[in-house]
Amino acid sequence: ATPKSKHGALVNGDHGDDTAEKPLVLVTMGSDSDLPVLKAGLDILKEFGVPYSLDITSAHRTPKYMMRIADEAAGKGIKVIIAAAGGAAHLPGMLSSETPLPVIGVPVKATHLDGMDSLLSIVQMPRGVPTATVGINNSTNAALLAIRIVGAFVPSYQAKMRKYQLEMEEAVIIKGARLRI
Numbered sequence: 001a002t003p004k005s006k007h008g009a010l011v012n013g014d015h016g017d018d019t020a021e022k023p024l025v026l027v028t029m030g031s032d033s034d035l036p037v038l039k040a041g042l043d044i045l046k047e048f049g050v051p052y053s054l055d056i057t058s059a060h061r062t063p064k065y066m067m068r069i070a071d072e073a074a075g076k077g078i079k080v081i082i083a084a085a086g087g088a089a090h091l092p093g094m095l096s097s098e099t100p101l102p103v104i105g106v107p108v109k110a111t112h113l114d115g116m117d118s119l120l121s122i123v124q125m126p127r128g129v130p131t132a133t134v135g136i137n138n139s140t141n142a143a144l145l146a147i148r149i150v151g152a153f154v155p156s157y158q159a160k161m162r163k164y165q166l167e168m169e170e171a172v173i174i175k176g177a178r179l180r181i
């Protein structure tokens, strides 16, 4: 079972002993119903070996806890926050208003508006409160962007990103070669 941090957040790579790495990325979401959308991104973070913590912080249901998490993240060594939310998706923007860290919002397709509501809620931030926004349900790109940000300061993560890009390129070229006549 994945252990819990001091605030109840789940931490990957944390085996409850002193060897556990401190999380560099905080992945949070408005509801546990967003978790399936985040799975692809969490798999990427695991693949790259980037330690992350996982939590639920709702802008509407747990506003005080959300603000506390935003206040404390940088001091805990977190470098990037990924925040997923659907519908009136205020979570990424509200976190961004309170933390100096980069925040990447993942718009979740959660209502009859097919994620357009979430996308517009996250992308249309007022000047001064930047919030990076990936495509609807695209937690893969949120994780890759977070790794690129961390990789700007950690050469080993940047090297893994370069390898990932080269492998992706090779895979497409091989597929094309199979189709070409």
Ligand code: RP5
Residues within 6 Å of the ligand: 029, 030, 031, 032, 033, 034, 058, 084, 085, 086, 087, 108, 110
């Ligand atoms: C948002 O409302 C959450 O991020 C979720 O995408 C959506 C629906 O939440 P639940 O009603 O499923 O908990 O706050």
